[in-house]
Amino acid sequence: MRWLRSLLVLLCLIGAASAHALTPADALALAVGDSDDRIAAINRLAAEPDERTLALLQALGNGAVKVQGEQVLLIADDGSATDAVTGAPVTLADEAEDSMVNNRLRGALEAALSVRDLFGSDVPAQQAAAELLQKSAFEEPDAAQLPLVDKALANTALDAKARTSLERARAALQLASDDEAQRLAAAQALGGMGDPALKPLLAARLEAEQSATVKTALGDAMSALDRSLAISSGLSQAFTGISLGSILLLAALGLAITYGLMGVINMAHGELIMIGAYATWLVQAFFKSTLPDYFDWYLLAAMPVAFIASALVGAAMERSVIRFLYGRPLETLLATWGISLVLMQGVRSLFGAQNVGVENPSWMSGSVTLLGNLTLPWNRILIIAFAAAVLIGVTLLISKTRLGLFVRGVTQNRPIASCMGVNTARIDTYAFALGSGIAGLAGCALSQIGNVGPDLGQSYIVDSFMVVVLGGVGQLAGTVYAALGLGLLNKFLEGWAGAVLAKIAVLVFIIVFIQKRPQGIFAFKGREA
Amino acid sequence: MSLLQVKDVNQYYGGSHILRNVNLSAELGKVTVVLGRNGVGKTTLLKSLMGLVPIKSGGITFDGKAIDKATPYERARAGIGFVPQGREIFARLTVQENLQMGLAYKPGGTPIPAELFELFPVLKQMLGRRGGDLSGGQQQQLAIARALAAGPKLLILDEPTEGIQPNIIKDIGKVIRMLADRGNMAIVLVEQYYDFAEELADQYVVMERGEVIASGPGSEMQAKNIRQLVAI
Amino acid sequence: MNTAAISLPTPGPLLTRGAFSGVMVALLVVCALAPVLNLLVPADSVFHLSDYMVGLLGKIMCYAICALAMDLIWGYTGILSLGHGLFFALGGYVMGMYLMRQIGRDGNYQSDLPDFMVFLDWKELPWHWALSDSFIATLLLIVLVPGLVAFVFGYFAFRSRIKGVYFSIITQALTFAALLLFFRNETGMGGNNGFTDFKRILGLPIATQEMRMTLFVITGLTLLGFYVFARWLVASKFGRVLQAIRDAESRVMFCGYNPLPYKLTIWTISAVMCGIAGALYVPQVGIINPGEMSTAASIEIAVWTAVGGRATLVGPIVGAFIVNGAKSWLTVTFPEFWLYFLGVLFIAVTLWMPQGVVGLVKKFKKGGQA
Amino acid sequence: ADTIKVGILHSLSGTMAISETVLKDVALMTIDEINAKGGVLGKKLEPVVVDPASNWPLFAEKAKQLIDQDKVAAVFGCWTSVSRKSVLPVFEEKNSLLFYPVQYEGEELSKNVFYTGAAPNQQAIPAVEYLMSKDGGSAKRWVLLGTDYVYPRTTNKILRAFLKSKGVKDEDIMEEYTPFGHSDYQTIIANIKKFASAGKKTAVVSTINGDSNVPFYKELGNAGLSAKDVPVVAFSVGEEELRGVDTKPLVGHLAAWNYFMSIKNPANAEFVKKWSAYAKAKNIAGHKDKPLTNDPMEATYIGINMWAQAVEKAKSTDTDKVIAAMAGQTFKAPGGFTSTMDKENHHLHKPVFIGEVKADGQFNVVWKTPGPVVADPWSDYIPENKGKKNVPEKK
Amino acid sequence: MTPDLMEAGAQRYEKVAAAALQAQTESGGRSAGYGRVARAGEVDTTHGRILYLEDVHVSFDGFKAINGLNLDIAPGELRCIIGPNGAGKTTMMDIITGKTRPDSGTVFFGSTIDLLRYREPEIAALGIGRKFQKPTVFEQLSVFENLELALATDKRVGHSMVFSLTGEEKDRLAEVLSTIHLADSARRQAGLLSHGQKQWLEIGMLLMQDPKLLLLDEPVAGMTDEETARTAELFLSLKGKHSLMVVEHDMSFIRAISEKVTVLCDGSVLAEGTLDEVQADERVIEVYLGR
Numbered sequence A: 001m002r003w004l005r006s007l008l009v010l011l012c013l014i015g016a017a018s019a020h021a022l023t024p025a026d027a028l029a030l031a032v033g034d035s036d037d038r039i040a041a042i043n044r045l046a047a048e049p050d051e052r053t054l055a056l057l058q059a060l061g062n063g064a065v066k067v068q069g070e071q072v073l074l075i076a077d078d079g080s081a082t083d084a085v086t087g088a089p090v091t092l093a094d095e096a097e098d099s100m101v102n103n104r105l106r107g108a109l110e111a112a113l114s115v116r117d118l119f120g121s122d123v124p125a126q127q128a129a130a131e132l133l134q135k136s137a138f139e140e141p142d143a144a145q146l147p148l149v150d151k152a153l154a155n156t157a158l159d160a161k162a163r164t165s166l167e168r169a170r171a172a173l174q175l176a177s178d179d180e181a182q183r184l185a186a187a188q189a190l191g192g193m194g195d196p197a198l199k200p201l202l203a204a205r206l207e208a209e210q211s212a213t214v215k216t217a218l219g220d221a222m223s224a225l226d227r228s229l230a231i232s233s234g235l236s237q238a239f240t241g242i243s244l245g246s247i248l249l250l251a252a253l254g255l256a257i258t259y260g261l262m263g264v265i266n267m268a269h270g271e272l273i274m275i276g277a278y279a280t281w282l283v284q285a286f287f288k289s290t291l292p293d294y295f296d297w298y299l300l301a302a303m304p305v306a307f308i309a310s311a312l313v314g315a316a317m318e319r320s321v322i323r324f325l326y327g328r329p330l331e332t333l334l335a336t337w338g339i340s341l342v343l344m345q346g347v348r349s350l351f352g353a354q355n356v357g358v359e360n361p362s363w364m365s366g367s368v369t370l371l372g373n374l375t376l377p378w379n380r381i382l383i384i385a386f387a388a389a390v391l392i393g394v395t396l397l398i399s400k401t402r403l404g405l406f407v408r409g410v411t412q413n414r415p416i417a418s419c420m421g422v423n424t425a426r427i428d429t430y431a432f433a434l435g436s437g438i439a440g441l442a443g444c445a446l447s448q449i450g451n452v453g454p455d456l457g458q459s460y461i462v463d464s465f466m467v468v469v470l471g472g473v474g475q476l477a478g479t480v481y482a483a484l485g486l487g488l489l490n491k492f493l494e495g496w497a498g499a500v501l502a503k504i505a506v507l508v509f510i511i512v513f514i515q516k517r518p519q520g521i522f523a524f525k526g527r528e529a
Numbered sequence B: 001m002s003l004l005q006v007k008d009v010n011q012y013y014g015g016s017h018i019l020r021n022v023n024l025s026a027e028l029g030k031v032t033v034v035l036g037r038n039g040v041g042k043t044t045l046l047k048s049l050m051g052l053v054p055i056k057s058g059g060i061t062f063d064g065k066a067i068d069k070a071t072p073y074e075r076a077r078a079g080i081g082f083v084p085q086g087r088e089i090f091a092r093l094t095v096q097e098n099l100q101m102g103l104a105y106k107p108g109g110t111p112i113p114a115e116l117f118e119l120f121p122v123l124k125q126m127l128g129r130r131g132g133d134l135s136g137g138q139q140q141q142l143a144i145a146r147a148l149a150a151g152p153k154l155l156i157l158d159e160p161t162e163g164i165q166p167n168i169i170k171d172i173g174k175v176i177r178m179l180a181d182r183g184n185m186a187i188v189l190v191e192q193y194y195d196f197a198e199e200l201a202d203q204y205v206v207m208e209r210g211e212v213i214a215s216g217p218g219s220e221m222q223a224k225n226i227r228q229l230v231a232i
Numbered sequence C: 001m002n003t004a005a006i007s008l009p010t011p012g013p014l015l016t017r018g019a020f021s022g023v024m025v026a027l028l029v030v031c032a033l034a035p036v037l038n039l040l041v042p043a044d045s046v047f048h049l050s051d052y053m054v055g056l057l058g059k060i061m062c063y064a065i066c067a068l069a070m071d072l073i074w075g076y077t078g079i080l081s082l083g084h085g086l087f088f089a090l091g092g093y094v095m096g097m098y099l100m101r102q103i104g105r106d107g108n109y110q111s112d113l114p115d116f117m118v119f120l121d122w123k124e125l126p127w128h129w130a131l132s133d134s135f136i137a138t139l140l141l142i143v144l145v146p147g148l149v150a151f152v153f154g155y156f157a158f159r160s161r162i163k164g165v166y167f168s169i170i171t172q173a174l175t176f177a178a179l180l181l182f183f184r185n186e187t188g189m190g191g192n193n194g195f196t197d198f199k200r201i202l203g204l205p206i207a208t209q210e211m212r213m214t215l216f217v218i219t220g221l222t223l224l225g226f227y228v229f230a231r232w233l234v235a236s237k238f239g240r241v242l243q244a245i246r247d248a249e250s251r252v253m254f255c256g257y258n259p260l261p262y263k264l265t266i267w268t269i270s271a272v273m274c275g276i277a278g279a280l281y282v283p284q285v286g287i288i289n290p291g292e293m294s295t296a297a298s299i300e301i302a303v304w305t306a307v308g309g310r311a312t313l314v315g316p317i318v319g320a321f322i323v324n325g326a327k328s329w330l331t332v333t334f335p336e337f338w339l340y341f342l343g344v345l346f347i348a349v350t351l352w353m354p355q356g357v358v359g360l361v362k363k364f365k366k367g368g369q370a
Numbered sequence D: 001a002d003t004i005k006v007g008i009l010h011s012l013s014g015t016m017a018i019s020e021t022v023l024k025d026v027a028l029m030t031i032d033e034i035n036a037k038g039g040v041l042g043k044k045l046e047p048v049v050v051d052p053a054s055n056w057p058l059f060a061e062k063a064k065q066l067i068d069q070d071k072v073a074a075v076f077g078c079w080t081s082v083s084r085k086s087v088l089p090v091f092e093e094k095n096s097l098l099f100y101p102v103q104y105e106g107e108e109l110s111k112n113v114f115y116t117g118a119a120p121n122q123q124a125i126p127a128v129e130y131l132m133s134k135d136g137g138s139a140k141r142w143v144l145l146g147t148d149y150v151y152p153r154t155t156n157k158i159l160r161a162f163l164k165s166k167g168v169k170d171e172d173i174m175e176e177y178t179p180f181g182h183s184d185y186q187t188i189i190a191n192i193k194k195f196a197s198a199g200k201k202t203a204v205v206s207t208i209n210g211d212s213n214v215p216f217y218k219e220l221g222n223a224g225l226s227a228k229d230v231p232v233v234a235f236s237v238g239e240e241e242l243r244g245v246d247t248k249p250l251v252g253h254l255a256a257w258n259y260f261m262s263i264k265n266p267a268n269a270e271f272v273k274k275w276s277a278y279a280k281a282k283n284i285a286g287h288k289d290k291p292l293t294n295d296p297m298e299a300t301y302i303g304i305n306m307w308a309q310a311v312e313k314a315k316s317t318d319t320d321k322v323i324a325a326m327a328g329q330t331f332k333a334p335g336g337f338t339s340t341m342d343k344e345n346h347h348l349h350k351p352v353f354i355g356e357v358k359a360d361g362q363f364n365v366v367w368k369t370p371g372p373v374v375a376d377p378w379s380d381y382i383p384e385n386k387g388k389k390n391v392p393e394k395k
Numbered sequence E: 001m002t003p004d005l006m007e008a009g010a011q012r013y014e015k016v017a018a019a020a021l022q023a024q025t026e027s028g029g030r031s032a033g034y035g036r037v038a039r040a041g042e043v044d045t046t047h048g049r050i051l052y053l054e055d056v057h058v059s060f061d062g063f064k065a066i067n068g069l070n071l072d073i074a075p076g077e078l079r080c081i082i083g084p085n086g087a088g089k090t091t092m093m094d095i096i097t098g099k100t101r102p103d104s105g106t107v108f109f110g111s112t113i114d115l116l117r118y119r120e121p122e123i124a125a126l127g128i129g130r131k132f133q134k135p136t137v138f139e140q141l142s143v144f145e146n147l148e149l150a151l152a153t154d155k156r157v158g159h160s161m162v163f164s165l166t167g168e169e170k171d172r173l174a175e176v177l178s179t180i181h182l183a184d185s186a187r188r189q190a191g192l193l194s195h196g197q198k199q200w201l202e203i204g205m206l207l208m209q210d211p212k213l214l215l216l217d218e219p220v221a222g223m224t225d226e227e228t229a230r231t232a233e234l235f236l237s238l239k240g241k242h243s244l245m246v247v248e249h250d251m252s253f254i255r256a257i258s259e260k261v262t263v264l265c266d267g268s269v270l271a272e273g274t275l276d277e278v279q280a281d282e283r284v285i286e287v288y289l290g291r
């Protein structure tokens, strides 16, 4: 990375020179012009920034700089503008142009600022800077960086995590050292890390290496790396499979009630999921406009809202249409197909045909990195946990509560249940609303990973039915097995056959499997079956 | 006044007239037996009592209140227990859950009366088995137990001996007698098994083509040669 | 006991002679009148039947054949297929392959190969295109391909006694898998685009009024033929066994019938009917692509049947016309609202016309007499 | 008649409604605008809107209906290439006119179609060239990722040929396709990561279309693949597609178009203002609160205006006369350039912009061509295409 | 039926098929032994047995429903089976008709036909008819059509497409209709019949089928005494021509028809003999009849 070389110059100056005040010409050099010149200006100015320079550099990175004539402006969050050089407020004219920052400039800015962070006192910034350095050492090791690393390591106040990163960076940089002992030590150190980014580095070294001992060490390091890569790729495959399975499960759980237990071939199930997703979106919009400070927690509020919204729609469906159709499952197919058309078009009329944007709260963004190469996105992890929680809730509700008992009883024999004193109409409505509400919860979760649009439900309906049926109609446990099984199978196959063939293979698997078990995984075993 | 009073009930399936001006009453402590050949409308009558089929005209009063507009569950809550023809147990619920369904309108947590297991010991052994897996006769016992669970004021039984082994029929007979003799329950029994019916009857009603053609106190059944009436 | 009095089996509930003949006459009239109105009546006359209408009616008649096929398997045998779109598409693809070959060198790339193969850098026809230049072979394959697929699939499914929704769902899985397969460009069936831009059939230009009319009349007669055939089928004892299977399959077995060949026969017949419908559809609408195999397309076939009235034979035909006619009309008249109408139509039919439109007519008739 | 009917053939329901509905609205706006100025040939334009419901055969049927029953003078419509292919024979048979406003794969030229979207050389090639440049990050390895249908396939075929001509080896190119509506990109992102970890700078060229983009970008964001590490340039992701995505993790990823909403010039300012006002006035869901414009909308706008100009010039709506009058038509487009209809090949001369995604879902233009580029529907990078005339066959 | 059972059945089928193959090769390729089995409708009763069950076991989730059952029935015999509820009577019929696969044991029809090798329709075609405990008829078809379908004829697809009733068959139908007292309801949909009428219809279907062995599960349940008597008469008239196995709880009915009675209890035979003998048996009184 070219910018690092210039950083060395910068490094020597740190602490030595006194800050020099930002001039209008400097500001302009940063904000406009050819990328190469601007990078040069960044590196020149970042070496000894005064407060205003720093503010300008940071604003540049955030895309909050405009140029109005010859004047460089900083734009605050509220849209107000100040002169970058004087700090005086300025009225923003229409023709003010954004100062263009592309990826390359952004990288240069970040690096320039990060070296300061390395010696600063802000711990997270320090860690990030060290990581950046480590990354560049892995990708493009340049022995010229060593003094910088050493100098940083000499800092006794260095954060422990940042220190590890820097030590690794040093190892990478020393891999091509002239000193055989150093090379050996570096090779051994790197072997234990399991970072895939090291692979080209080690491979290149292995090719060039003369010393036999170092060669062995490198070979060991390579195979250690391969092992850990194999493990982490296996684990990541399993994780993606479970994650897909959890999504299938969420999508199917509601259907396991409305269809599995109640026998309603609910083609509008997908639309109930969609309603949950739109409810989430509305809650998000509400938080954005009224409670921006609590925006991160909108999802907690969205869950009950999504549940209730879909449950209410479901209850309305049940009261107005479905209740006339019990015992005629194929008719429910037709009617709910109609309902699904109406719901979809309704959403189109209300919110438009285009997708709406649902943002992840910050605690659902990003990922945790395990084992070097195994990155698990937070939203996936949380959705798996959420699916498990919903599953447990539903299972307890259905098998352990009176409501659950009534639901099962009523769905099996409606007239006799009513002769036992059960208000069957009410139970039916509750049960259908419950299944619909769970679909709403699924929608809430799905809004975090996919798109939210009027067609959202269509992409889940077929899969949901496959899962419920494969599991065995009316068998909650079967639904779980089917969802996880299909998720894992799909992801496993996708690994070596590609997305399309994997999906085809999964469908063929379903067809063949049903031949073996014509009533699904968990066939209802009994004489009435 | 009788606990249950059925007055001039008429009922149709589509175009065909199934019940014609049927009158019937049941009193606490008494067993009312309804007799009649296949297809004369006995089950239909009981279903009308439960509210499972609407009646076209006439009136049904129970415990002094008109119930002919009430839904089946309201009638159940008012204190009518029903043992349907063909058992109609919940095939996928366990025996225990079937019995809990019988307690549906009682507050949650009401225990299943232990008495039921004394009457039908086999149910105790099979508490965890799915109702649908029981044998025919076991299912019949379960159906009776389920109807008794909540302690109804009126018990309606539609051919409860069908498919039951002789010693249990005897037991059922005893149970019915005992329940009636306690004096706080009225029983309406539809039965084909004439001897069984005659033995239990405090009152009898004979139906033919949807009409009541004979009725009276049980003690007169032999004298009036009711057996012949049913056999014709 | 007078045997003659009871020897006539009761007619199926809605299969009356009157309705049957009505539909038959209507179809004959359409076949006879359409060419006159389209070809002979001048274009500005109110009686002129536009090319668009000819195409539309032709298309709906193809759909009606599918609905009829669905009625045999669903209405009479109680097996709901959510995969009939596949058979329709297979027939269509077979015909499409032939039509692609008929383009010859008139395509975009002026190659002997169909355009999409040139675009994929293929140098020769893949094996499954071997017979596509023969019209006779194409006619055979239109029957054989859907028939064989249905037979093999049906054999295994019915042998394993897969029933009810389990069967419905695996038919759905089947068509969905086929959809994905046909989407793949490597499959050699034109990928997402499928086949289009046909030029000739039997060497004659395809985009002429006369050719359109010919195809139209052939479609009408085919529909009529299948209709009569279906009526004969359900009125035979074979048809009654099917209905018995629908009502109580295990009892049928204890009566000594093996349901497997019965189900397999009607299933294959039904699939072949759909395949033929697909083959007639393609030259008329000018495109075939995997969209026809989408799960929604198959569900729609069931919807037409249900709207018209199941197990009536007349109903599915009427249903296909009502739903598709309404769709065509509404997408123009109320482009933004037509889905509401259609959705409500489906709900209304199920709630108030459990026997479909035909059942409603029947009820009115009865009501009028009573 | 005292009006001239024009057809609008965009899906208002089904999977493509997400993208196409707004084109219907912008077409209606344009027609209103033309009518407000007195219409064409002194007659008002009367739009006939139909809904082909994302069903390709239905596109053909509706096209027939528009031409046959409604006798429209021209049709503005279609989005996917397959829908265009489906209606093409109809327009050719009936000798009627279609204006197609979406970027596409090229390799087609019909006398009855005017292509107002980009051909591959007006979008894909410049984008890849940019990524190879120093400013674009000097990418050396390439992932060609697309939805499995003709547009991505052809585009990638051309790109592969182009990359080869620039010395990129086959092992440095990874090509992947997903089905329409694919929603689980975990495996693919993991593969990209693996591919990118081989050392050389890697870039992704995405021709993912439609709904799949949202899950793709969400997964990309969460997997921590930032634009600095592995930039993604997309050809089917515009302002409207980003509406459904949280763009904060995506800042810096790229798209190549011939128009961005964020382009600053008076013509665009007016276009955006007009659209905002129209969306408010007509209560267009979504747009009334957050009006957005995008490239196909601009292309639609240009198409209708140019057609109107051509009709005025031809003094007739007759197809052949209008085709003749279309040649060389110019229109001052919101993109900031004067777009010219090629004299021969039925494609527009269009400028190319490359934009980076900003946190607010808009694009920050980081590169643009100095002026409009002439379309090359038969890409020269494909050997077989050499010598193909960029002129529709006269029939 | 549970998949495991089907699985087990399939395995057994394979074993037997392999054995059959072996038998063939052993006899030098000449068709022998099992060769005759395949021919439907040819029941070998030369050993005086039309039905033969030996050491049959079935369990459901560990519950032994049939436990070492041995039973045989002679041609033309009318055998009554009684036993407590849950003794396994219905399950036994399920095994004979192929509905349930036993875990172990042998079930032969005649001395040559191993019933465990056949599926339900084949067993029915071999000549075993069954009336279910819960009446099952084709609810959507008319009474007439129900009987017509049961009629013993060629039941293959091709034949049924061209089938029409012969005069003889019509007479037979009319006869059965009057036997079961449903002549007036011939055109009614079977679903609309009352419980008892359905019972009769099912018996009628069995008569139409003309099987060699009739399995009747509680045929008089829900019938009046008079109808019960008529049923008894009917069964007695069938005896001799057909073999019958009747399960009932109605002792007076049993008395009216019985020659030999088998008492099942807990899945195996508890007692066997004339009605008087078993009625006197202490154990039978204990578990079944009551005092």
Ligand SMILES: Nc1ncnc2c1ncn2[C@@H]1O[C@H](COP(=O)(O)OP(=O)(O)OP(=O)(O)O)[C@@H](O)[C@H]1O
Residues within 6 Å of the ligand: B013, B014, B018, B036, B037, B038, B039, B040, B041, B042, B043, B044, B045, B085, E192, E193, E194, E195, E196, E197, E222
């Ligand atoms: N759902 C129905 N629709 C039309 N008719 C019916 C229906 N259910 C019963 N029936 C007819 O009503 C009449 C009375 O039937 P019901 O079941 O009440 O007879 P039952 O006296 O209980 O006879 P059984 O002793 O056989 O049980 C019968 O003729 C029967 O065919």
Ligand SMILES: Nc1ncnc2c1ncn2[C@@H]1O[C@H](COP(=O)(O)OP(=O)(O)OP(=O)(O)O)[C@@H](O)[C@H]1O
Residues within 6 Å of the ligand: A525, A526, A527, B133, B134, B135, B136, B137, B138, B163, E060, E061, E063, E064, E065, E083, E084, E085, E086, E087, E088, E089, E090, E091, E092, E133
């Ligand atoms: N699929 C099954 N799963 C579990 N238990 C079963 C199953 N089938 C039958 N059983 C049990 O096997 C036993 C025998 O049942 P079966 O129905 O054969 O009795 P039966 O002799 O016909 O009784 P009944 O006279 O009451 O009809 C019963 O205890 C029953 O609960």
Ligand SMILES: NC(N)=O
Residues within 6 Å of the ligand: D079, D080, D081, D082, D102, D103, D104, D105, D151, D209, D236
């Ligand atoms: N032409 C396209 N984007 O399909």
Ligand SMILES: [Mg+2]
Residues within 6 Å of the ligand: B042, B043, B044, B085, B158, E194, E195
């Ligand atoms: Mg009854």
Ligand SMILES: [Mg+2]
Residues within 6 Å of the ligand: B135, B136, B137, E089, E090, E091, E133, E217
């Ligand atoms: Mg039994």
